[in-house]
Amino acid sequence: MTLYQKKIVLGISGSIAAYKAPMIVRELIKRGAEVRVVMTPSAEKFVSKTVLMNLSKYPVAIEMFEDDIQSGGSWHIHLAHWCDAMLIAPCSATTLARLATGFYDTALSIVACAVPKHIPLIIAPAMDSDMWMHPAVLRNVQKIEEDGAIIIPPEVGELASGIIGQGRLPEIELLLEYVEHALSISNSHAYSADISQSGNNKPISIVSKDHIADTLLDTSIHLDSEQKIQPQILYGKNILITAGPTIEKIDDVRFISNFSSGKMGYALAEQAAAMGALVTLISGPVHLSKPKGSIKRIFVESAQQMYDKTVACFHQMDIAILCAAVADYTPKQHIAGKLKKGELGENMVIELIKTPDILSAIGKSKTSQQYVVGFALESENEIQYGKEKLDKKNADMIIVNSVQAPDSGFQGDNNTITILAKDGREISYPAMTKHDCANAILYSIGAMINL
Secondary structure: OOOOOOEEEEEEOOOHHHHHHHHHHHHHHHOOOEEEEEEOHHHHHOOOHHHHHHHHOOOOEOOOOOHHHOOOOOHHHHHHHHOOEEEEEEEOHHHHHHHHHOOOOOHHHHHHHHOOOOOOEEEEEOOOHHHHOOHHHHHHHHHHHHOOOEEOOOEEEEOOOOOEEEEEOOOHHHHHHHHHHHHHHHOOHHHHHHHHHHOOOOOOOOOOHHHHHHHHHHHHHHOOOOOOOOOOOOOOOEEEEEEOEOOEEOOOOOEEOOOOOOHHHHHHHHHHHHOOOEEEEEEOOOOOOOOOOOEEEEEOOOHHHHHHHHHHHHOOOOEEEEOOEOOOEEEOOOOOOOOOHHHHOOOOOOOEEEOOOHHHHHHHHOOOOOEEEEEEEEOOOHHHHHHHHHHHOOOOEEEEEEOOOOOOOOOOOEEOEEEEEOOOOEEEOOOEEHHHHHHHHHHHHHHHHOO
């Protein structure tokens, strides 16, 4: 979907990133779009109305009752119905609050209010990171998304304050990709059907359990990890993800562990953040860089440490995805220093005890508002054991990995998964990259929690 001959309303609010607005107008026009601009009064402190008017070739609306925008009466209604999409970039915290609470006292907010449900409203917040992470701002963003808007999450980088953090307006190329993507969805028959039943224009709208499998398979094919745009189906959700192995010390130089690389859990964390989630990643020892996005990473070593951190964090979470390969057993006694081989003799005997079961503990304590996902790595009867684990651990979803599947499992970049949901849904995938597996898992979670 290109922007050729598309009619776009560009809303600009009072963020310092408004200085990029003329470049957004120019790029929209270069791609063949017709652009009209609406600004808040404070936006004019950062960008010239005259420049925007000369670039767009149309009057720029700032005040609701300006004479030069009153042709035909009810100008805001006509403008909202004229456009194929409305993009607000940048959107300040104040404008977010207006849109979330229905306080329409500016030309920009009244046009946004008048945009029909079938026309995409795309919003790109931009502000300092402390403002962006404020609970009131996040609540407003979540409310706006629930009302049907598409949110483009701000990027991480150097901000006007000099602080490094999340809050930057994304690059213009990405903003326009979001607009193109939203237009392509709004023009599809499937999307129209979803709107008629759900009453909103979210990037993904699941309308019934009967269509979940088809929808998930479709999105996993057409919205894979190679695309820059991720539907914001998990926006504002607090997600806990565990990843990697644990190590269980025998002495100060020896330990018991497994071959987990952490790649699957890290892929889940990165993709969840790209979908708008606030991610807490509890990681065992791995050789991986921190995933991109709004992610808090906590390192642990042992199964007991992972249990303690996971249980402590879980009460704040909407979703928990327990992907770590946690050791089932640990030495009963840890020896200080190094055991001498000469003192051990021909045989070394270590007494092992069970480690705490994290998935069972989380499954027992979860509320009806929390969603828990576990992993099952099996070598035989994979689906049967996965279903038993789903029931026994009181999980909402189990991701089954087969040890026997080629090009899958620990260390590698690919995996072969089957998703088992509590309602009996079962979806198997061929071998694919761990990022694509992460997408399939997260789309499944998004579909289930949004029913």
